[in-house]
Amino acid sequence: MIPKKDLRWYLFEETIEMYAKNGLNNYEKHRYKDLNRFLSDYYIFRLVGMTSKICNKLSKFNKKGDNQILVHDLLNRYPSIINQLEINYNPIFFGKGIKPFIKSLKGKIGFYPFYDIYKEVYEGILDYNDNLLEKGFMDLEKVLKKIDPKLIVLNHDFTTDTKLVALVAKELEIPTVEIQHGIYSGKGTIVPGNYADYVFVWGEYFKNLYLASKIKQDREIRILGYPYQLQQQKLSHYNKKVVYLGQNLELYDDSFLNQKDNTINELNSLCSGLGLQFIYRPHPSQNLGLLKSNFPEVRFTPEGETFADTIKNNDIFISFNSTALIEAAVNSKLSIQLKNYSLPADDFEELGICRSFTSLSELKEFLKDIKTLDDLKSLYSPVDPSYIEIPTPNSGEKFIELIKEIL
Known part of the structure; x- marks a missing residue:
């Protein structure tokens, strides 16, 4: 012992x-x-x-x-x-x-x-x-x-x-x-x-x-x-719903809380301007009541909704480097990595997971291009099996x- x-x-x-x-x-x-x-x-x-x-x-x-x-x-x-x-x-x-x-x-x-x-x-x-x-x-x-x-x-x-x-x-x-x-x-x-x-x-x-x-x-x-x-989702039903997946980045430093709040507001404004519906899914550690009072203009995923249902009900998923983003990609959803934090993180595009952008301006141009599409099939690529195998x-x-x- x-x-x-x-x-x-x-x-x-x-x-x-x-x-x-x-x-x-x-x-x-x-x-x-x-x-x-x-x-x-x-x-x-x-x-x-x-x-x-x-x-x-x-x-x-x-x-x-x-x-x-x-x-x-x-x-x-x-x-x-x-x-x-x-x-x-x-x-x-x-x-x-x-x-x-x-x-x-x-x-x-x-x-x-x-x-x-x-x-x-x-x-x-x-x-x-x-x-x-x-x-x-x-x-x-x-x-x-x-x-x-x-x-x-x-x-x-x-x-x-x-x-x-x-x-x-x-x-x-x-x-x-x-x-x-x-x-x-x-x-x-x-x-x-x-x-x-x-x-x-x-x-x-x-x-x-x-x-x-x-x-x-x-x-x-x-x-x-x-x-x-796996849910084996079809991409034919495109309702122009964009979900931003929250992460507990405050574990690194309290300063990232303000940056995360700014990202939520900026993404909400960006999507609204493009005619896309923005939805925020908080990290389980976040206080939902406090978030709703701080962001009265932002839509949230329904309280208690499973992530499987969030995947099923929405079209595009954005996050910094969360496991949930990869889960969305594996389940055939268009996923986007937004690397806008000064933290070390793998580049998901280099790893064959999903598209990756380093700024909101880059992301905005991409979302502009897809807002008029009828579906997202042409933009989706399966996750590289050397990164994640499907057993x-x-x-x-x-x-x-x-x-x-x-x-």
Whole structure:
């Protein structure tokens, strides 16, 4: 086991330092906010945890078997993968979410709460209490020995909760897999995948990033392809709706908040002048009520609308370098990168993802050219498969094939 005096470094400080090297100066403040938010809501989580433990005792999930796989609850976003896990193994959700627990009541998948352990560790970090951190580590070790999973699948391994799971799993020699959950840039240090035993990436480009960074060896990387469900949209219905996808760029510096506000206003005016309908989709971390009061002239995506529905209901998508922009491109929507921030970012056009512009004036000329078109088919090009592969026959079956190679 890691010496208890070093646990705070591994579980918290190391990630802060890695993100700081990538320029995210406000990431530490963001993480502290996340820890405090969990502790303030702890008694709600505790109630869910008590209920799930009762359900486990009454269900088959409490029976020990040799097919148990622990699945990070954020992976609930990949229905094809979850479905195949249910068919082939005995998956059990874990994590901080409540929705996966609710789903577990209706489906064939279990849910095991780690809330009490997270509370110990989060308090240990906030209070600089090495004894609490050690207790959290040892308590999770007991739980994993009891569950005895043959594999643990993670959405990421860099936040305190998931890094704890990865570290304890390594101590117990339980293999761990991280599924790439977003885009990684070749312009900075790769933070995800440092502790998981294997990373399942979206394409050859990301595999090469890992190899170049020396975080992983070739045998520890598998190309899964795009794990989300594709919608196979048609481009024939062009309603001239333009969506700007918000990002939490304030993690880099507070000054980017003003620039983002200016970009929203300028894009709204630009689209209005061209007869295009502008819509803003906020980042989940943004306060929607405050945004609406600050931008009374701007349309927003409906509150609670899934991104799948946003893709379905709109035509053109613009963002700086968000994963959501790539998701729109993969789903056959015209996507545009607007590189108007002084931050290091890959050029999506060079990578074969979508068109890329460095200024609003360039973007305006492009939108002028397409405002009179009846459809956008001639402007769309599929995403380069070396960047993102589309798994066959689907992401779920490809995932099962890959984990069988490991197990």
